[in-house]
Amino acid sequence: MNVKRRDVIAGLSASLVLPSYSWAGAEAAVSSLTLGEMQLQTLSDGHLTLPRSMLFAGLEPEAVDQILQAQGIAAGPMQPPINVTLMRHQGRVVLFDTGSGPAFQATAGRLSAALDAVGVAPDEVSHVVFTHCHPDHLWGVLDDFDDPLFPNADYLMGQVEWDYWFDPDTAAISGDRASMAVGARRRMEMLEDRIALFRDGEEILPGVAAHATFGHTPGHMSFELRTANESVMVGGDAIGNHHVSFAEPGWPIGTDQDAEAAAKTRIRLLDMLSHGHMRLIGYHLPQGGIGRVERQGDSFRFVSEG
Ligand SMILES: [Zn+2]
Numbered sequence: 001m002n003v004k005r006r007d008v009i010a011g012l013s014a015s016l017v018l019p020s021y022s023w024a025g026a027e028a029a030v031s032s033l034t035l036g037e038m039q040l041q042t043l044s045d046g047h048l049t050l051p052r053s054m055l056f057a058g059l060e061p062e063a064v065d066q067i068l069q070a071q072g073i074a075a076g077p078m079q080p081p082i083n084v085t086l087m088r089h090q091g092r093v094v095l096f097d098t099g100s101g102p103a104f105q106a107t108a109g110r111l112s113a114a115l116d117a118v119g120v121a122p123d124e125v126s127h128v129v130f131t132h133c134h135p136d137h138l139w140g141v142l143d144d145f146d147d148p149l150f151p152n153a154d155y156l157m158g159q160v161e162w163d164y165w166f167d168p169d170t171a172a173i174s175g176d177r178a179s180m181a182v183g184a185r186r187r188m189e190m191l192e193d194r195i196a197l198f199r200d201g202e203e204i205l206p207g208v209a210a211h212a213t214f215g216h217t218p219g220h221m222s223f224e225l226r227t228a229n230e231s232v233m234v235g236g237d238a239i240g241n242h243h244v245s246f247a248e249p250g251w252p253i254g255t256d257q258d259a260e261a262a263a264k265t266r267i268r269l270l271d272m273l274s275h276g277h278m279r280l281i282g283y284h285l286p287q288g289g290i291g292r293v294e295r296q297g298d299s300f301r302f303v304s305e306g
Pocket residue numbers: 134136137237283284
């Protein structure tokens with residue numbers, strides 16, 4: 001992730017001059033989807049505040065503005081929503097990622113309130129599945145007191161992602177990303193005895209298949225939730241926004257650690273989802289993040305179903 005510490009700090013201070021984010025229980029269950037026996041809901045963890053200069057580093061600002069304006073996005077810092085997927089299936093209560101927790105950005109870390117609003121207590125969560133180890137996906141695994149928020153959960157993560165972030169050398173060589181690597185490792189140490197690691201193609205839970213979608217991070221994983229004749233892809237940050245990454249999927253995005261690999265993964269995934277008419281749940285896509293992908297020549301369009 002090419003997030004520089006000063007950019008994150010700039011993003012934080014920028015958030016202070018924005019109207020304060022109001023949280024209401026009614027916003028908690030953003031969208032829902034029933035897939036056979038699977039009950040899916042996306043819960044809002046709030047939103048991030050990211051400077052455009054970081055997200056679109058290296059891109060022509062005018063070209064970016066044109067795409068953003070076409071989507072009705074006003075000038076100023078980007079405010080991507082954060083959608084955590086909750087799956088209830090065969091007695092399991094499964095979360096895909098855990099939001100940011102209290103220690104990342106002031107506009108994020110709302111997952112506990114969102115769970116409360118849909119009547120799920122943290123100790124009822126049976127499984128937590130991670131797409132990757134960035135702060136807005138992993139840091140919410142600890143509560144305000146630095147204790148695990150989900151005391152009864154089994155944890156699951158891709159082996160490649162675990163190996164990368166758990167390696168002490170990752171922080172040492174990360175430069176501007178060192179604080180994220182240190183933050184990830186600290187949380188992973190608390191999960192070490194309770195985590196199951198998996199690889200590409202494995203069925204990690206009944207009806208949940210893991211797909212390698214490397215690039216955003218070295219071991220980023222997506223999850224295909226499948227019932228008898230329908231499926232949906234929980235895509236994490238493999239497709240990280242509904243504007244530039246759909247209109248120009250080959251363009252680099254500043255939050256992707258390996259921008260070239262991430263673009264290849266994104267195009268492959270967009271192709272597959274549009275061709276197979278498979279739904280997508282995007283962690284930072286609008287209106288709860290559930291929708292379909294439509295191809296338009298070399299571009300794509302996100303059609304929200306939220
Ligand atoms: Zn993210």
